[in-house]
Each structure stands twice: as C-alpha cells, then as structure tokens.
Amino acid sequence: MNTILIIEDDKVIRDELSRLxxxxxxxxVALEKFDNVVEDIKSFxxxxxxxxxxxxxENGFEICxxxxxxxxVPIIFVTSRNSEEDELRSxxxxxxxxxxxxxxxxxxxxKIKRRLK
Known part of the structure; x- marks a missing residue:
C-alpha cells in the first residue's frame, strides 16, 4: 500500500485530503507542525x-x-496559487x-496514480 505524505497547514483541507x-x-501521514518540515519528514x-x-x-518551493x-520522491503541489509563474517555479x-x-x-x-507508477 502506498503512503502519501500531506504537507498542508489548513486543517480542513488536510483532513479532506486524508479522507479522500x-x-x-x-x-x-499528515504534518501538523511546520517549524522544521524537511527534518520532521525524515521520520516518516x-x-x-x-x-x-x-x-x-518556509514556503513550499523552498521545502521542495x-x-x-x-x-x-514525487511531489505534487496542491495549492490555491494559480499563476503560470507559480507552476513554472514548482x-x-x-x-x-x-x-x-x-x-x-x-x-x-x-495525477497521484500516474506518479506512483
């Protein structure tokens, strides 16, 4: 079974993604603290x-x-930011x-299924 790590600070969206x-x-697995993301995810x-x-x-670009x-690991950005510049930067x-x-x-x-192939 594949495990997906969710790095999302909005609890409602984080819980929605987990349920889905x-x-x-x-x-x-969902992070709930964002002080030191890159170090914290090493334990998962x-x-x-x-x-x-x-x-x-720290923004998602720097974390990525x-x-x-x-x-x-494949990283899919799931974000409210929708400019072409944001997509290019990702x-x-x-x-x-x-x-x-x-x-x-x-x-x-x-998208998840294709990245996990």
Missing amino acids: LETFGYRT SYNLILLDINLPN KRIKENNS IITGGSDFITKPYNKYILLE
Whole structure:
C-alpha cells in the first residue's frame, strides 16, 4: 500500500485530503507542525508528497527544493496559487506536478496514480 505524505497547514483541507486518499486505498501521514518540515519528514516512510506552497515559516518551493536535494520522491503541489509563474517555479524546484485548489478529486487521484507508477 502506498503512503502519501500531506504537507498542508489548513486543517480542513488536510483532513479532506486524508479522507479522500484513504477512501481510495492509500495510507496517509499528515504534518501538523511546520517549524522544521524537511527534518520532521525524515521520520516518516512515504511514496509521494502532496505539498502546499503557502505554509508558515518556509514556503513550499523552498521545502521542495530542500527535499529534492536528497530524495527522489514525487511531489505534487496542491495549492490555491494559480499563476503560470507559480507552476513554472514548482517545476524548477523539483515538483512532479501541480494542481490548484479547489481541485477536482478525480484529476488529483489520477495525477497521484500516474506518479506512483
């Protein structure tokens, strides 16, 4: 069973993503503190990360860049930011895909499935 790490500071969205993914057969782990994300995630085992851009302390772009220095895990940005510049920056920093909120759950699930192949 694949495990998806959710890095999302909005509890409602975080819980919604967990429920959705678990309904479709994924195991989820969700961060609830964002003081030291890159260090904190080292204690988890996961196959894919869903990452928000707007996080307290450090933005998702910087987190993605730091994760990718030592880890090839696929990272899908799930964010309310929807400019072409944000999407380009997500690619440049190592993101595997980009989807904007509010997201279509079936498109998100398909993107996840394809990245886990």
